[in-house]
Amino acid sequence: MTEKGILIVISGFSGAGKGTIVKRLLQTYDNYALSVSMTTRPPRDGEREGVEYFFTDREHFEAEIERSGLIEYAMYCGNYYGTPRAYVEEQLRAGKDVILEIEIQGALKIKEQFPESLLVFVTPPNAKELERRLVGRGTESQEVIQKRLARASEESEGMESYDYIVVNDDLEKCVEELNCLVDAARRAPVRRRGFIKEIRDELKGFAKGAE
C-alpha cells in the first residue's frame, strides 16, 4: 500500500522567494505535486488556466463553497481565492506530497482540517534584505513596497503558528532544507502507524514462540 502523502503549506513574506523555491522543489524531486488555487479574479497577462489559477466566476465559486469543494478559501480585494479539495485529496492518496502556497489564515484552516499537515514559513534572512528584494524587482512603486513591508510586519505576528521557519538565503540550500523537513515529517510515529503495528505484531509472535 502506498503511504499517504504529506500536505505542505508554504507561506511567507511577499518577496521571500516562495514561488521560486516551490518551482525548484517540483523540478528537483518527483514526490511533489502543486495544488492550483481557484479564483474569481480575472486572469492577468500571461496567466494560464490551470497553471497559475483555475479561473471561475462568483456563482461557481460559491457553489463550490456550498458543496464543501474547497478545503479553504478567503476573499481579498473583492475576489475569492480557494483550494479545490478533490485534487489535493487525490494526490495525497496517490502518495504525492502536495504543496499549497497560501497565506496564514488559509494555513491555519488547513491545519485544523489536516492536523498532520506541515506548515512552513519562508523568510529572507532579515527585513533589510526583504526590502532590497522588493525594490530590486523594479516593478513596484515605492507606495506598493511600503504596503508590502507593512503587510509583512503584520504577517510576522503569525510566525509561531508554523511548524518551521525556513530562511531563504541561498535558493539551493533552502530547497534542500525544505525537502529535509518533509522527509523528517515522514518519520513521525503518526505517519508510521502501519510500520509500528507490523513490527509490534511480529515481535509479539517471537515472544509468544519463546514461551
Next chain:
Amino acid sequence: MTEKGILIVISGFSGAGKGTIVKRLLQTYDNYALSVSMTTRPPRDGEREGVEYFFTDREHFEAEIERSGLIEYAMYCGNYYGTPRAYVEEQLRAGKDVILEIEIQGALKIKEQFPESLLVFVTPPNAKELERRLVGRGTESQEVIQKRLARASEESEGMESYDYIVVNDDLEKCVEELNCLVDAARRAPVRRRGFIKEIRDELKGFAKGAE
C-alpha cells in the same frame, strides 16, 4: 550569541544498531557531543572510565541524585545508571547537539524536563531482521536472544512516545536521516525565537518609517 544546542535522545531495540549510528554521527558531523552515563556497575573488560561510562560507587551516585546532579537515572539489575547534568547543560550552552543513548523511561523523563528535546527511536526494518542481527552477533545464547526479543516486544509499546521513528536499513542513510531530523528541529519557531523577534522589530521599524 551561539544558539543553544539540541538535546537528542536515541533509544531503540537492542540490535537496532544505535551504538554504530551514534559513533558514525560523531565522526561525520562536528556539531554533536555524546553524553556519557554514570553507573555503579563494575567496568567490563575493555571499558574505559569516561568513555563507555563514568564508574562510581553507590554512595557517590546517591549523593549525585540528592543534589540533582543527574537529569535522569534508573536502576537495572541492582545497578544505577544515570545522566550527569553538568556535561549536558554545558555542551548545550556551547551550542553542541548532545546525544543521549538511553531507554524509554529515561527518554520520557528527559522530555518532561527538556520539552524541546528530540526523541528518536531506532529500529531495524522488521522483527526478522532484528532476530538475524542478534543471532549474527554470535555472542549471545539462544536464551539471551529470546529475552532480548521479548524485551523488544515490550519496548515497541512505547514507540509512539518518540518524535521520530528511524529505520536502520542502511547505516549511511540512517545517519544522514538522523542529521536531517536535528536540522529540521533547528527550524522550529521555538528555536528561532531570537530570529523572529529581530525580523519582527525590523519590520515594525520599516512600517513606522512609512507612516
